[in-house]
Amino acid sequence: MTAPQITKSTDEHITTLALNAPEKLNALSLEMRDALIEALQTSFMDDACEAVVITGAGGVFSSGGDIRAPRPEAQAVARTVRLKIGRLQELVRLVCHSPKPVVAAVDGKAYGAGLSLVLACDAVVAAEGAQFCAAFGKVGFIPDAGLLYTLPRRIGGARAQHLMLSARAVDTPEALSMGLVDVVAPRAALLATATTEARRLAHIAPLAFSAIKSLGTGGCNTLEEAFAAEQRLQPLLALSHDYGEARAAFAERRKPSYRGH
Known part of the structure; x- marks a missing residue:
């Protein structure tokens, strides 16, 4: 029986999805892409799921595209x-x-499209010894899967350009110092640390989280665009159940119970 391309586990409302082709260094084959898309869609529709952690099996995140596939x-x-x-x-x-x-x-390598997937996430937790590389040029490709957009936003234009042109590997301490990584953890504590980070992000009111995220992916490129977004969205959020619940919870010194509306 063929092993699943993606494995799934749950820890108190946090869903972990693991790329599961360690014999291929979790290369992102077409089958794995389809399986991860389906798993993410299912998780996002599941009311019991508050956040998702994406990782890789076998001590590696992903080596990138499956260049071993038949041409x-x-x-x-x-x-x-x-x-x-x-x-x-x-x-x-x-x-x-x-x-x-x-x-x-991220444990082990996050190379090529694997790095692109990492940088699409809201937070990056890396194990000690992890490596990151925009390796596309080594196989004659330009960076894809959005890396031309996400990498400069993470670490700045000039530094991103150098990493993409040099295709050099970056270790965990350097990745942390340049802002490529948010949190570093011992390998044994990687998933526990990532789950804690996911739970921390899930404490934000869902409507506010979605709005902040949508604006962060290109919705505010100038100060005036930011002002316009505030004028458009803040009054709507002020009418939401979650805003009223947050105010009540603050006054009553308790944890808020958000509903996403």
């Missing part, structure tokens, strides 16, 4: 590449616009 006939190359990139873009888009927090728990 198609010449006339089908462009069509096949568009199909594969399209599914990868759909995956990254799903994570970037998710209604719930998504945390990357």
Whole structure:
């Protein structure tokens, strides 16, 4: 029986999805992309799920695209590449616009499209010894899966350009210092730390979380756009149940119980 491309586990409302092809260093095959998209969609629709952690099995996050897959006939190359990139873009888009927090728990290598998937997440927790690399140029490709957008937003334009042009690997201490990683944990505590981070993000009121996230992915490029977003969204949020609940919980010195409306 073939092992599932994605394995799923739950810890008190936090869902962990693990890329599960360690014999291929969790390369993002077309089948794995489809399986992860389906697993994420199911998790986002599950009311019992408050946040998602994405990790990799076998001590590695992902080596990137599956370049070991058979090369198609010449006339089908462009069509096949568009199909594969399209599914990868759909995956990254799903994570970037998710209604719930998504945390990357990175052990071992996060290379190429694996790095792109990591940077689509809301927070990055890395194990000691993890490595990050925009390795696309080494196989004759440009960075894809949104990395041309997400990497500069994470670490700045000049530094991102250098990493993409040099295709050099970055270890955990350097990744933390440049802002590529948010939290570093011992390998044995990686998933526990990532789950704690996911739970911390899930404490934010759901409507506010979705609004902040949507504006962070390109909704506010100037000060005036930020002002306009505030004028548009803040009055609507003030009418929500969650805002009233937050005020009541603050006055009563208790934890709020949000409903997402």
